[in-house]
Amino acid sequence: MTTAPVGTFCLVLHSHLPLLARHGRWPVGEEWLYQSWAHSYLPVVATLRELAAEGRTGLATLGVTPVLAAQLDDPYCLRGAHDWLGDWTLRAHSAAGRLPELAAHEHRVSTAATAEFEAHWRHGGSPALRALRDSGAVELLGGPAAHPFQPLLAPRVRGFSLRAGLADHALRLGSRPAGIWAPECGYAPGMEHDYAAAGVERFLVDGPALRGDTALARPVGDSGVLCVGRDLDVTYRVWSPRRGYPGSPEYRDFHTWDHASGLKPARVTGRRVPSEAKRPYSPELAAGAVQRDARDFVDTVVARLHALRSASGRPALTVAAFDTELFGHWWHEGPDWLAAVLRLLPAAGVAVRTLGGAVSDGLVGDPVTLPECSWGSGKDWRVWTGPQVADFVSRGDDVQRALLSAVDTVLPGSGPLLRRDVRDPLADLLVDQALHALSSDWAFMVSKDSAADYAHARSATHAGRVGELSGLLRAGRRRAAERRSAHWDDARSPLFGHVDARDLAAPPTTPG
Template structure:
């Protein structure tokens, strides 16, 4: 590793918990279905091709416990297959509708073929189990699977409640171990949300490292002498990497990032909003609201141009080649510049949300595949899993530092998850956490129906803590649904709390709630007990 510059690619895979069994279909469940089809299945197929051709690839992949549960849920899997069938049937109609326009027809066939192939892979080779496919490449040492907080809670908000943070971490570890048969070395901070108090928690659960946003490390105390091109070691011995700012901007920036290039496919312009209503009946909500079909025929196009250009996959592929070479050249140049100052070859940590690749950025999976193929030709650069890098370097030589409170949200701190749109939630959340701790202390050894009830109470508190609900309200899209979920979870918990106080719980009501909010089936409510 000493004679090469190191890149560590880390993708964070997470979807909010949405499961509505009382409805025949539910729009927000498509958050999972879209990313399965457009991001996670393509990722596995990339791994297969690279592995078959012996092209080296290494990356870290964060699988949130929430996502892990959802991709194994029989109801959601059944609905995902129905969703694929819906896309296939619609695709056939689109191929027929566009048969007199060769350019549109080519795109319609491309989308149709992709869905057919995805269904064949998912149902056949992957046996409806995308986690098993990912674990296969972890066992081969190609990818490293990290975990994150159980329900993706923004942990800095809960430092006054140690039991809450411990519950989020313990449930996550238990879920990861039951799925993959091993303990994770790395912990992904939800929304890159770091607070100095988290140092002690992560080390106490034996995590080796975590990743903070760029400014979190640079503003730490003392200032890191090697910048973000080397990890630091906290007072408790936790290794902390920082995201490469320029690598982040190259992909993430909405104005100058690669996905904003005019030749790439437009994410927003979908024929579900353009065709006659009679042609898109399968994609209409019960209230008549139009939804995306996944059939998008237009390029982003130069700003200011009145009409959109037709999307051309060949031109997009050429641009991918250019952007990959530009990305690698820039990473090496900045690592070389850092080496001139520090005298050591460093590491560039390139961390992103996984759904950017494929779901948001259609060409994203292609970018990743070409990235590994091009890097394989280079003698002075290698991709490395973050855990492998952490294991091989001498940690005693790392600078001791405490990173500053930070995140990767708007303006880099916490306003995405705490502003006028979502601040109403937190008094109710904090009260529920206090009461959950009280219940765990009051009923330490209960079993039977009472234990079931307490376990469900823990689920409701954890689900309400998800940072997704605050972020969705902040963004304004599906904000009514996000608010309703928090209100529902808090109300469910309050009902349980009051019922335990009166020593009566409706078994029928509890069973229905367990059926709907069935996440973490093996949860033990005692994770909320005080640690003595």
């Protein structure tokens, strides 16, 4: 006799990095991309593929933003990542005389990462992700192009960005996603109707948007589109603003460096222990902590699902959602912890499902009305609209007005200039630069004081280009627009091959 599961657990991982300056360098830049690729994307995908080979399905729901998907498929970035992996091994060897145990560990990890890259990633991230999806191991989520904070976009721009992102996902991965991880989990009332019009069936919100009632997916109003809430009681067990497993003494310390090699030689040791007093990293100690914390997490999930079922009288759902970069990049042992958890949960009587699988299992409740929300500080919009970023909000409004005005001039809804059968490369370039300018990352960096100067510079650069190019196009000065944009070395080809300005143009008018 089959025992009914205690409840259902969904793991959601969201992969996103800010737009690079078309392969230019900034305080994190390509280095951040390659670190995350080597330490998170490679081992997380390898872990899920290994679990799938054991016959396990529905392991995780993966969101990869169009921004990152483009970078993971880009030939320049692929070459750079391979070079970075080789340099990692060389750095490990360079430390062998001073830190022999650490060097040996880094040699094993770096050569395994290189082998993983060469076997599964040389043709880009899309084939690696498609193989996972096609095996039934994961569900893939999509999202709007260029990661905008959607509530601040004009309806036409917002709809266009979403359609472009979904089209880019289909182009790379062979099918349009049924669900999205909205950038920053940003939501404004009415956006569910945009989602319905674009064919989006479900999206993620943070738990407080549902007042903590995250036990079921819920239709938003009368749209038929489902929202699924992140369960903070479970998610924060791993990573919260104040604590979580990665801060345990046995794990590798992210912030302590051996500057000669660029390796990280220490374990956390203690929260208030200065870097120079931290103990050497021990993979054996860390491996024991992984098993301890995996069991604790499984116990937490089981207790949570029992409590939810007792309260509602029906099977319940708990969703733990994280940035993918936590696993491996920020938390060195994170991929091993994921593997342990995903093996232990079914043994504890918990059904592991993707978001789509949970919906198919009937874990859907009554309709809900959502407030304005995000997953940022305060769970409102303050990170992207607060006084510290008022200039970004104003600049974003200007960018959208200039964009729409130029597109409606170049690609009007009616009249002799209508050429919807032919793409306009200058209009496409204008849209590409506007999407760059409207990325949510710039305001986030300023609000969190993380590379704020870079964010200001990037936002202003792209906004300035939009204003200049828009003015030239509206004046009919195409030759001048071509000459001017020819000097933008980082913008010679659009980031997203599926960005087509014709889809942003106003609908053709019907003669009266």
